[in-house]
Each structure stands twice: as structure tokens, then as C-alpha cells.
């Protein structure tokens with residue numbers, strides 16, 4: 098499992114470690130580890146020139162010391178100090194070490210906030226680099242880049258290898274705010290532990306490959322803010338049948354999915370459950386999907402009966418009212434009203450009216466989340482930054498109108514909106530996307546990014562429901578079922594894609610070999 102810690106937790110752990118160590122020890126370790134990674138990348142690429150972009154905090158200090166090491170190792174090394182920092186505003190001992198090592202020190206000219214006030218010479222220095230170390234800001238950074246920083250970042254050559262020091266500058270280190278105006282790094286070298294921005298949608302793209310340097314600060318006992326399951330976690334979590342098991346004890350999944358309008362969803366969901374190794378499937382649907390399920394998934398039993406968990410909603414049509422469909426909708430409502438675990442997707446989300454006491458996973462995409470929040474939450478201003486309500490005496494006093502949450506708002510703050518739905522419903526919320534978020538009250542957020550972008554294809558979500566339903570039926574808690582389901586779904590998609598186009602049925606058929614190989618990995622892992 099990859100674990101990321103909140104910025105407050107990082108500062109507290111580092112302060113505790115620093116109190117026991119001679120001053121400067123942690124920065125020295127961070128800089129040495131950073132320099133080793135940078136030297137390896139330069140050597141791999143046959144590069145000779147390194148430039149550090151240096152801001153006014155300790156992130157700039159790390160960078161100055163690292164560039165000093167690289168100069169001592171024989172690389173052509175320079176730093177550009179930001180105009181807003183200048184010589185007096187950067188880490189003094191780091192600057193002295195860099196100068197002593199022969200690093201060429203440039204100070205960017207111009208006014209920090211005026212993009213038109215710069216001569217070009219420091220941008221030219223940046224443009225020459227084979228490797229750039231972004232030491233503008235780390236965990237003390239605010240979202241966005243000031244013009245003096247943005248101008249240097251713009252000058253980086255497309256072929257240069259860009260290493261963000263600790264956190265790509267311009268990101269919100271906590272991973273809440275977006276990443277439009279940030280350094281887009283090829284690699285981030287972080288210290289001690291990953292930070293939330295490295296794993297969350299708002300920061301992951303700009304982070305690039307993540308490399309963690311150990312600086313001797315222990316984090317094992319510090320609660321994580323964000324987690325990511327890895328391939329090596331699957332064997333410990335996946336329900337493997339014991340000798341004493343039978344199909345019922347392994348878990349029967351009830352599937353209420355598909356409709357005359359969307360019959361294929363029933364096939365995808367039940368196929369995925371069968372491929373994930375469910376004990377048994379009981380399928381409830383209308384005439385056309387029943388026929389298709391009979392044909393495609395002969396293992397499935399049609400009709401209601403005892404189940405251990407429900408998958409409700411893929412392809413469910415909540416608008417029709419012929420008898421067959423009404424009976425299916427009644428079954429869906431009864432499943433949601435039951436005290437059994439349930440995964441609820443697509444049409445099923447339209448039947449959610451608040452809290453369910455039983456273990457529940459809601460699996461909206463951004464559009465479904467926006468719709469559900471708009472319907473459930475009478476005070477959607479909670480999703481707005483406070484100042485939009487408070488700014489201006491008029492606005493502050495006017496009661497906030499109930500208004501719809503938009504898809505764009507969800508995309509701008511996916512985690513905040515997933516949390517809001519988890520608060521409103523008490524359920525585990527799995528928000529789909531290229532990074533899938535799993536939010537449960539009281540647990541660290543899980544952020545899974547296992548899938549190729551080809552997975553954004555119709556029907557892929559129906560497959561996910563079948564996998565998560567299987568895991569719930571086997572007794573997994575919603576948080577594990579959702580995140581493990583997302584991982585396996587993503588791995589199956591990745592293998593089925595092989596770098597090319599993907600169809601949802603191929604993802605479903607990829608679940609069985611993906612699980613088999615992930616379990617084999619666990620058996621061969623040491624310990």
C-alpha cells in the first residue's frame with residue numbers, strides 16, 4: 098500500500114525527528130537523495146547540464162544543496178533564484194554551499210508579478226538544461242505560479258527531464274485545488290512519505306513518476322490521509338475459497354440490472370461477477386436482458402432468492418412502467434431497503450434517498466455525483482468556497498438559494514464532492530475517473546489509478562459493479578471492496594487494452610486472469 102500523509106502530519110513528524118538530530122540533518126539527507134536520483138537520470142540520458150529553480154523556502158534550500166552535490170560530481174550546474182526571492186531571500190547556507198561547489202548563480206530580474214518586465218537571460222539558462230530541478234516551492238507552496246516563476250518554467254526545454262523537488266510547484270500540496278498552473282514534472286522526488294497531491298486527481302498529472310527518498314523520519318505509525326492499494330495488496334484482501342466453503346458460504350450476489358432500453362448492462366455486470374469468482378448470481382430483470390443473461394452467463398440463476406449482497410442499477414431504467422419493469426424496480430427498491438450490503442450504480446443512484454444502514458457503495462461518475470448531490474442536498478452552498486457566500490455584505494446576508502451542483506464543480510473538486518455525498522448518505526462513495534476515489538467517513542481516502550484511459554468506454558462501469566458486488570457478497574467491507582474492485586478492474590483493463598482500444602466486455606473477461614495473476618504474485622512474494 099502506498100500511503101500519503103497530510104502536510105500537518107509531515108511537519109509534525111519532521112519536527113519531532115529534527116528535535117533529536119543536529120540542525121540541518123534532514124535537509125542534508127533530502128538533498129543527497131535528490132542529487133543521487135538526479136545524477137542517475139543524467140547518466141541514463143547522457144545529460145551534462147543541470148539547472149535548479151530556487152524559491153525562498155526550504156524547498157529551495159534542498160535544491161541548492163543538491164545542485165552543489167551535482168557540481169561536485171562534475172556536472173555543469175547552475176541555479177536561477179526567483180526574482181521574488183533574490184540572493185537575500187534564499188536559504189543562506191544552501192546558497193553558500195552551491196557557490197563553494199562552483200555552481201553558477203543567476204538571479205532572475207524583473208518584478209515578480211509583472212510578466213512583461215523581464216529581460217531574457219535567465220530564461221536562456223533554463224532552456225539549456227538537460228535536467229531541471231524545480232525547487233520553487235514544496236509543502237509550503239500555494240496553488241498556481243507567480244509570473245516570475247511561470248516565466249522560468251515556460252522556458253524549460255521539452256526534452257529536459259524535470260524533477261519536482263518534494264512537490265511540483267504550483268500544486269496545492271494537500272491535493273484539493275487544481276493543477277492548471279503548475280510545473281508538469283517528469284518525476285517528483287519526495288522526502289519521507291508521499292504527500293496527498295501525489296496521489297489525488299488534482300496533483301497526480303503534474304507529479305509524474307513518484308520517487309520517495311528516505312530521510313529517516315518514521316511514518317509507519319502516523320495515520321495516512323490518502324492510500325493507494327498496489328498489486329501486492331491483492332492477495333491479502335481477495336476472498337479465496339476455503340476447503341469448507343460452498344457456493345452459498347462464498348457469497349451469493351443479487352443483480353438488479355439491465356432493462357429493455359439497456360439490456361447489455363445486465364450481461365456486463367453478471368459476466369464480471371462470474372469472472373470475479375462469485376459463489377452464485379441471482380439475476381432479476383425484464384424479458385430481453387433475462388434472455389441475454391441466460392445465453393451469456395449460463396452460471397447465473399434467474400429470479401429472486403436469498404443473497405448475501407446486491408448490485409443494483411447498471412442499465413436500470415427508472416422511467417418505464419410496463420409490468421415487467423415495475424416488478425424489477427420494486428426488487429431494486431426492496432434491495433436498497435434491505436439490511437444487506439449493496440453496490441449502487443447508474444439508474445440505482447436515482448433510487449437513493451438518503452442514508453442506508455447496511456454497508457453501501459455508491460459508484461457515480463462526475464455527472465451522476467452532481468445529479469445526486471443536487472437532489473439530496475438542500476444546502477449545496479457547502480460545496481462552494483466560503484468567500485463566495487461571505488463576500489460583500491449583500492451576499493453575506495442573502496439566504497443562499499438552493500442550486501444544482503454542476504459537473505464542472507465536481508471536476509474542479511472531486512474529493513470535496515465525494516466527501517459531501519459520503520457525509521449525506523453514510524455510504525462509501527466511489528467516484529469514477531482516471532483516478533478513482535473511494536471515500537468512507539473515518540477512513541483514509543483511497544485513490545486508485547490503475548486503468549488506461551481507454552477504459553473510459555460505455556459499459557465499463559457495469560463491469561465494475563459486478564466486481565464490487567462479488568467482493569461485498571464475500572463479506573469485504575465497502576471501503577476495501579470498492580478500492581480493491583477498482584484496482585482489479587483497472588488491471589484487467591490495462592491487460593486487455595495492451596495499449597490499444599478496449600471494449601467493456603473484454604474488461605469483464607480480463608477479470609479472471611487478472612485476479613489469478615495478482616493472487617499468484619502474492620503467493621510468490623517474500624514473507
Ligand SMILES: NC(=O)C1=CN([C@@H]2O[C@H](COP(=O)(O)OP(=O)(O)OC[C@H]3O[C@@H](n4cnc5c(N)ncnc54)[C@H](O)[C@@H]3O)[C@@H](O)[C@H]2O)[C@@H](O)CC1
Pocket residue numbers: 108111112115123124125127152153154155156157159233234235236237238239240241242243246262263264266267288312
Ligand atoms: N520540514 C522539514 O523537516 C524538511 C523540509 N524539507 C523541505 O522543505 C520544504 C518546505 O519548506 P518551506 O516550509 O520553507 O516552504 P516551501 O519552500 O515549500 O515554500 C515556501 C516558499 O515558496 C514560495 N512560494 C509558495 N508558493 C509559491 C508559488 N505558488 N509560486 C512561487 N513561489 C511560491 C514562498 O513565497 C516561499 O518562498 C519541503 O517541501 C521540503 O522540500 C526538506 O529539507 C526535508 C526536511
Ligand SMILES: Nc1ncnc2c1ncn2[C@@H]1O[C@H](COP(=O)(O)OP(=O)(O)O)[C@@H](O)[C@H]1O
Pocket residue numbers: 443462528529530531532533548549550551552553554555556557558559560561586
Ligand atoms: N480518463 C480515464 N482513464 C481511465 N479510466 C477512466 C477514465 N474515465 C473513466 N474511467 C473509468 O471508466 C469507467 C467508466 O464507467 P461509467 O462512466 O460508469 O461507464 P458506464 O456507465 O458506461 O458503464 C469507470 O471505471 C471509470 O473509473
Ligand SMILES: [K+]
Pocket residue numbers: 156231232233234235261262263264265266
Ligand atoms: K518543488
